[in-house]
Amino acid sequence: MTTSSIPNETQDGDSGEPPRPSIVDRIFGNQFVLLGLLLTLLGWVAFTRIWLFVLIVAIVASVFLHEMGHFLMAKRNGMKVTEFFIGFGPRVWSFRRGETEYGLKLVPAGAYVRIIGMHGLEEIDETDEETRTYRAQSYWRRMPVVLAGPVVNIVLGLLLLVVVFAGFGQPSKDKWKIDTVSSGSAAASAGLQPGDRIIAFNGQPVGAFDDFTTIVRAQGGSSGELTVQRGDEELIIPARIGWSLNADGARALQPLVPGDRVTKVGDVSVSSYAEMQAALQRFIGPVTITFDRNDRAFTTTVDGPIAMPVDGYRGFLGVSPSSVLVHAGIVQATGQAFQAFGDTVVGSVQGMGRIFSPSGISKLASQVANGGSSDSSSDSSVEPVNSGSASSSGSGSSTSSNVDRPMSLLGIVNVGTQLGEQAGWAGVLALLATVNIFLGLINLVPILPFDGGHIAVATYEEIRSRISGRAYRVDMAKLMPVTYIVVLLMVGLFASTLYLDAVDPVKLSP
Numbered sequence: 358m359t360t361s362s363i364p365n366e367t368q369d370g371d372s373g374e375p376p377r378p379s380i381v382d383r384i385f386g387n388q389f390v391l392l393g394l395l396l397t398l399l400g401w402v403a404f405t406r407i408w409l410f411v412l413i414v415a416i417v418a419s420v421f422l423h424e425m426g427h428f429l430m431a432k433r434n435g436m437k438v439t440e441f442f443i444g445f446g447p448r449v450w451s452f453r454r455g456e457t458e459y460g461l462k463l464v465p466a467g468a469y470v471r472i473i474g475m476h477g478l479e480e481i482d483e484t485d486e487e488t489r490t491y492r493a494q495s496y497w498r499r500m501p502v503v504l505a506g507p508v509v510n511i512v513l514g515l516l517l518l519v520v521v522f523a524g525f526g527q528p529s530k531d532k533w534k535i536d537t538v539s540s541g542s543a544a545a546s547a548g549l550q551p552g553d554r555i556i557a558f559n560g561q562p563v564g565a566f567d568d569f570t571t572i573v574r575a576q577g578g579s580s581g582e583l584t585v586q587r588g589d590e591e592l593i594i595p596a597r598i599g600w601s602l603n604a605d606g607a608r609a610l611q612p613l614v615p616g617d618r619v620t621k622v623g624d625v626s627v628s629s630y631a632e633m634q635a636a637l638q639r640f641i642g643p644v645t646i647t648f649d650r651n652d653r654a655f656t657t658t659v660d661g662p663i664a665m666p667v668d669g670y671r672g673f674l675g676v677s678p679s680s681v682l683v684h685a686g687i688v689q690a691t692g693q694a695f696q697a698f699g700d701t702v703v704g705s706v707q708g709m710g711r712i713f714s715p716s717g718i719s720k721l722a723s724q725v726a727n728g729g730s731s732d733s734s735s736d737s738s739v740e741p742v743n744s745g746s747a748s749s750s751g752s753g754s755s756t757s758s759n760v761d762r763p764m765s766l767l768g769i770v771n772v773g774t775q776l777g778e779q780a781g782w783a784g785v786l787a788l789l790a791t792v793n794i795f796l797g798l799i800n801l802v803p804i805l806p807f808d809g810g811h812i813a814v815a816t817y818e819e820i821r822s823r824i825s826g827r828a829y830r831v832d833m834a835k836l837m838p839v840t841y842i843v844v845l846l847m848v849g850l851f852a853s854t855l856y857l858d859a860v861d862p863v864k865l866s867p
Contacts, residue, residue, distance in 0.1 A: 542675020
């Protein structure tokens with residue numbers, strides 16, 4: 358007797374029913390779940406770190422407006438746009454209107470549009486090929502499409518600069534006030550306070566902070582009178598200018614560096630350069646010295662006796678400046694914005710040149726290999742007296758030597774968050790202006806896959822067409838190797854900077 362084999366769920370092979378989707382598939386395949394996750398994450402960021410939320414939204418908006426420029430010009434010039442999405446990765450939510458699908462993807466790291474025939478390698482429906490593709494359009498119809506994105510970012514950057522200068526003001530070149538007072542310094546002893554404006558020293562008017570610094574450095578160890586504006590009062594405050602080592606003094610007392618101030622030689626406290634000179638002459642053999650560096654106490658050991666140079670010091674008051682903001686009218690602010698725009702363009706071009714130069718690539722590779730940059734002023738023979746007592750001098754700049762390296766999106770958001778906490782909207786908008794201008798400029802680089810690459814290809818095609826008297830189109834397949842190399846370089850730069858920004862983030866002093 359024979360029996361037929363009846364498939365069932367306990368047997369190997371096809372059960373006749375489709376396999377049940379896994380939990381991961383059910384989560385990432387459900388648009389409502391993904392949308393809920395994304396909104397929950399953004400809500401948590403907004404609740405816990407508002408400036409981080411502002412930076413994320415602002416940067417996504419900048420890229421979105423860039424792509425919106427491409428989208429609107431492509432539509433206006435009769436090209437077919439099949440997709441317009443914010444973000445990348447799994448699709449969270451989308452809808453179709455006409456021939457275009459609009460939507461949101463899980464990773465809010467930008468936006469993109471898909472214009473058919475843009476890259477020349479895709480297969481296009483015959484009904485669209487001759488009339489609706491990017492590559493079928495004339496030169497003068499293609500140019501606005503590729504230029505629109507960078508132009509939007511550059512114009513947005515200029516507008517943000519006008520808002521900053523007109524609405525928040527520009528730092529005055531010759532007016533400043535005290536931001537921080539170093540503990541134990543001459544300024545602290547004299548009773549100077551954050552917010553004070555030093556107007557004159559010994560009756561001599563002082564302008565910019567650098568000019569005041571020059572006066573103070575020449576007065577080390579001397580007494581004088583500071584004219585100070587405190588609120589509505591003008592005070593005369595007597596002060597004895599402190600001191601710190603200059604380059605000659607630091608050279609004689611290595612591993613100390615210019616700006617260090619010795620407070621003890623052995624167990625002997627010293628309050629002046631002359632006392633330190635005398636103490637170093639008395640000790641024979643190894644002696645521990647204690648010194649201040651950026652408001653931190655350190656110790657190191659040197660071999661005495663040491664003959665210090667007579668002029669191995671400079672005056673040191675112990676204050677750091679913050680700028681006094683000067684507001685401008687719209688016309689003046691617009692002029693200042695164009696000047697700042699020019700400075701940003703020059704700085705961006707020079708920066709890109711440094712990054713992609715052999716020395717810049719070598720430096721970046723070295724930083725990655727070393728796990729980030731280190732403080733060049735540190736020395737293994739110098740130890741902090743109390744590592745928990747660090748406080749910034751408040752210079753308003755980066756406390757890390759990594760400030761001059763390229764930054765990833767993570768680094769930009771990190772710096773922007775710190776600027777928001779320290780300078781508020783003025784700092785954040787100024788950073789966003791710079792980001793938009795740079796985004797517009799880098800997209801004009803005449804290499805694929807940047808917009809500038811499409812401009813270069815279209816311009817070459819137009820010149821060849823005019824010379825030959827018939828339409829000419831570049832074989833995009835031949836340019837793909839160059840495009841892949843550029844993409845690989847950009848991916849390498851992105852990965853390197855992302856790694857450095859994760860392990861050695863730039864920190865701005867308050």
